[in-house]
Amino acid sequence: MALTLYGTTVCSRLLLGTARYPSPQDLSAAVRQSGTEIVTVSLRRETAGGRTGGAFFELIRELGVHVLPNTAGCHTVSEAVLTAKMARDLFRTNWIKLELIGHQDTLQPDVFQLVEAAKILSDDGFEVFPYTTDDLVVGERLLRAGCQVLMPWCAPIGSAMGPQNIPALRSMRAEFPEVPLIVDAGMGRPSHATTMMELGYDAVLLNTAVSGAGDPATMARAFALAIEAGKLGHDAGLLEPRDMAVPSTPLIGKGVFA
Numbered sequence: 106m107a108l109t110l111y112g113t114t115v116c117s118r119l120l121l122g123t124a125r126y127p128s129p130q131d132l133s134a135a136v137r138q139s140g141t142e143i144v145t146v147s148l149r150r151e152t153a154g155g156r157t158g159g160a161f162f163e164l165i166r167e168l169g170v171h172v173l174p175n176t177a178g179c180h181t182v183s184e185a186v187l188t189a190k191m192a193r194d195l196f197r198t199n200w201i202k203l204e205l206i207g208h209q210d211t212l213q214p215d216v217f218q219l220v221e222a223a224k225i226l227s228d229d230g231f232e233v234f235p236y237t238t239d240d241l242v243v244g245e246r247l248l249r250a251g252c253q254v255l256m257p258w259c260a261p262i263g264s265a266m267g268p269q270n271i272p273a274l275r276s277m278r279a280e281f282p283e284v285p286l287i288v289d290a291g292m293g294r295p296s297h298a299t300t301m302m303e304l305g306y307d308a309v310l311l312n313t314a315v316s317g318a319g320d321p322a323t324m325a326r327a328f329a330l331a332i333e334a335g336k337l338g339h340d341a342g343l344l345e346p347r348d349m350a351v352p353s354t355p356l357i358g359k360g361v362f363a
């Protein structure tokens with residue numbers, strides 16, 4: 106059941122964002138309840154309960170989990186590369202979740218700049234987790250640029266809409282069977298996460314659905330259970346839907362009262 110990302114093995118398949126929690130205590134409780142082993146941290150965005158800079162990063166270190174810094178809020182290759190380098194110094198990790206936003210309303214990734222930045226960072230020793238669309242060609246280019254993980258979106262960040270293009274996400278799984286696929290962004294409900302795990306995805310990254318919940322810690326736990334259920338269901342071998350009924354109780358011979 107373990108998942109290996111750039112040589113690091115984790116048991117939990119939930120990656121949790123750390124932004125917009127009502128308080129630092131809510132963030133810590135959500136991380137604990139989720140059982141996550143990887144949190145993503147923005148160097149540029151709002152932090153929990155108004156904690157900023159050093160205090161916030163200290164809180165993150167105290168959580169005792171792997172840190173996946175991200176370049177949220179970057180719109181150009183140079184901004185993203187600079188942010189990644191600052192993150193490497195701050196958190197002493199080569200991991201970077203590469204976000205390069207290309208559209209103001211949908212926060213859709215700019216996949217052209219994404220591939221360019223992924224190449225620069227991979228060549229510089231970074232282990233890049235690219236936030237991308239569900240486009241197969243872009244996925245291929247990112248792998249060629251040096252990425253060993255892909256993070257396709259399921260819906261716009263913060264939208265809570267859940268998987269919008271299941272056929273495309275399914276194709277992505279089929280096209281890259283050996284590549285860890287982490288679905289990222291736009292989850293609203295635990296059942297959305299289950300759906301993605303049932304499709305054979307390796308993990309789920311989310312933030313808003315937990316940080317914006319009435320009870321973030323309980324929602325974090327709900328997502329953790331949903332992800333586990335989806336993974337178990339997938340691995341156990343799901344039935345394909347059929348058009349016609351199939352009797353679940355086969356009839357053998359005649360009933361005694363016939």
Ligand SMILES: CC(=O)[C@@H](O)[C@H](O)COP(=O)(O)O
Pocket residue numbers: 122123124145175177204261262263264265289290291292310311312313314
């Ligand atoms: C925290 C982070 O990395 C977000 O940019 C991410 O994409 C999560 O999106 P949601 O907030 O929609 O879960």
